[in-house]
Amino acid sequence: MHTPEYLDFLRTIARDWAKLPNTSPEVVPNVHPARYPATYPKALAGRAGWHQVDLACPIGPHTWEAAVAASESAASAVDLVLNGEAEAYALCRPPGHHAYADMAGGFCFLNNTAIAAQRLRQKHQRVAVLDVDVHHGNGTQGIFYARPDVYTVSIHADPVAYYPYVWGYAHERGEGPGLGTNLNIPLAIGTGDDGYVQAMDVARKAIESFAPGALVIALGLDPSEHDPLKGLAVTTPGFRRIGQAIARMGLPTVFVQEGGYLSDILGANLTSVLAGFEEAR
Ligand SMILES: [Zn+2]
Secondary structure, three states, X not given: OOOHHHHHHXXXXXXXXXXXXXXXXXXXXXXXXXXOOOOOOOOHHHHHHHHEOOOOOOEOOOHXXXXXXXXXXXXXXXXXXXXXXXXXXXXXXXXXXXXXOOEEEOOEOOOHHHHXXXXXXXXXXXXXXXXXXXXXXXXXXXXXXXXXXXXXXXXXXXXXXXXXXXXOOOOOOOOHHHOXXXXXXXXXXXXXXXXHHHHHHHHHHHHHHHXXXXXXXXXXXXXXXXXXXXXOEEOHHHHHHHXXXXXXXXXXXXXXXXXXXXXXXXXXXXXXHHHHHHHHO
16 A cells, blocks of 8 residues: 555654754755656665655654554544444545655545555445545545546545645546546545535446445545635535435445544534434435
């Protein structure tokens, strides 16, 4: 899932960085090497730039432990489902869906959603991931881009005007053996419940024709109308409809918590998704 050099980087960089003279308390690179033919650097600043795609993933002394704990939470939820539960929810912090095989970004270090999907492959030939975070699930897309066995679908605010800007467009459909197993559904900024539920319908039909054995929901709560980033405008009853649409797929389902910035409505929206899911089951 993640490359050995990236895992080694995440595990050791905060400690080694702290030994550098005149350094910042958290690892924040000042170079981001473009991936044209290039050489994996030895210098800490170079490695940091190589593995950190943006400035929203500073690495501190406890980042590694927190990221591992979050991924273990996702793995535990998968194990419950593999052992017969119809669904399970993993409260993962930090989130994961912006993390690539070898690159952190957007507050994500280990891709909990991708780890969950891969673990479900132990039992299921085909697994689908549906990302309902307001941001495109670029890391998850990247990890499975060339794989035909994991279908990745993301509904998100149009990257033409929204993070991550350079991924998340409808024309990104997978590559090689994975061509056709990635579906992006970008929505206009400010889209509300009805537009969102229509997109869920498109996603559901696409996932049903892939016929997976299990489903991972990358559960971002930031499409909320009250989210401070104001990408989409889903209401609390709208989140219930999202939960209902997920349940209609009738699949063993692992919910992995992704984004959701602080707002008073955050808890109510989570309850609403899960209640909608339960009542339509
Ligand atoms: Zn998000």
